[in-house]
Amino acid sequence: MFGRIGSVLVLGLCSTIALAATPAYTPSFHPDQLKDPPVGRPNQVLVLGSPHLSALPKSFAPDQLEPLLSRLEAWKPEVIGVEAVSGLQCDFMRRNPARYAESVTSYCVDTGPAQAATGLDVPAANAEAERLLASWPTSPSAADRRRLAAVWLAAGERNSAVVQWLRLPTGERTPADGLTPELVAYLDKRLQGRDESVLVAATLAARLGLERVWAVDDHTADSPTPKALEKASGEAIMKAWDNPYTKARAEADAVLEANLGKPGAMLALYRNYNAPEAALQAFHSDFGAALMEPSPQQFGRGYVGYWETRNLRMVANIRDVLGQAPGKRLLAIVGASHKGYYEAYLNQMHDVQLVDAGDVLR
Structure with a gap:
């Protein structure tokens, strides 16, 4: 009897190892590679990662946005989408x-x-x-x-x-x-x-x-956390966020915000938030860390599921707007942590050309 149970356990372990070692299926269809020029003007999308201005220190004043506004105005967007x-x-x-x-x-x-x-x-x-x-x-x-x-x-x-x-x-x-x-x-x-x-x-x-x-x-992916799990869920996510990447982002933000009030400080902040490396830093400090969160309830994976769903639906809303009037320049202003997901998902669309925010903010 023991031999049969032992054999089953060994076979099960071997199956698990084999499953883990099997390469993930990769589809052969890649929409991002099928972007032949459309008839007429292309859809161009500039994703501007933004701080939430309400969270900035009192040293921020609206007139400090003028260098940013002048550069965006020069790009001449015809449609503007907001995180609302x-x-x-x-x-x-x-x-x-x-x-x-x-x-x-x-x-x-x-x-x-x-x-x-x-x-x-x-x-x-x-x-x-x-x-x-x-x-x-x-x-x-x-x-x-x-x-x-x-x-x-x-x-x-x-x-x-x-x-x-x-x-x-x-x-x-x-x-x-x-x-x-x-x-x-x-x-x-x-x-x-x-x-x-x-x-x-x-x-x-x-x-x-x-x-x-x-x-x-889009907040249709929202759902209330059961009262009995609120404390454990919050503590698990906060623990995941307590990592070197989060500390590095906070330190960089502190330096940028300390300069508010000086000429060009808000433009520098926006350039930093839209730098090529910013999206991966946000992932490592936040969503990537949550995926590794070890609670039995897998709170982190639930959080990332919500986050990806929300971003997919936000991008679907943008794509819907572009489909109503093809050939537009669209500026999408969104919290900076969304920017990488916006661009990755929008890049899957056949009829979307992304614009480098770094070029516009130069």
Whole structure:
């Protein structure tokens, strides 16, 4: 009996070793190698890895972004995507509170005041915005812009509403055409915030004569951690992040942030965040470390699964935008840890040409 059990164990061990030694299957189809020039202009995408400006020290001021903005403006993007959740996705998540209640609280704006002012819920407001833009006049009046701003707010697209607000002369930023005093105060407050979706994306869109920015973030992979596992999960991920790569990134950020207020400091920070080696450093400090996290529940692998799913869906949103109007220059502004994944996934697309951020920021 023992001999039979021993033989089974040995065979099982040999099978495990053989399985581990078997080379992984590699597909023969490589979309990234099938990029023949399309008919017409190519789609060009510049991925700009960004700090979250709200997390920068008080020495940061919006006017320090001017060297960055001037370089991006010279590249002349025709479409701008931002790390924000669309109103339509927020509407979907609100209908699924068991899974998404926390995400709605964190990432979705309250559209109630704008709905009351316009009479439009989120789906209807999105349809109305598309209808307005389809027949948008060459020289929109101030009333046109105020109306579209109100509709964008009802649609849950607050950054696009800010674009319209910025395109209005200061004296025309008044409560009218669907904008109540409450909504005007909200838009004015947005202009004072420290958010790259406003200070970089919406500001640049207004300078370039664009009518909107596109919300391409995705949080449909979110799900609440069971209460009984919250503490263990958080501790496991934090332990994984406690590594030399994380310390090196933190030290580099501290040096860059210490120089804020000096000429060119924000441009230097963006150049650093978009350097060729930055993506691999982020992987080693964060996602690669999480994959090696040894908890029995495999918290790290679950975290990486969420992260990859989110980035795939974000890139799918970008690809969707490009498919609606082929042949555009698209600027995608996103937290720097996403940049490597954005570029790797976008590079799989037949009709996407990536642009080196280093060349644009030079």
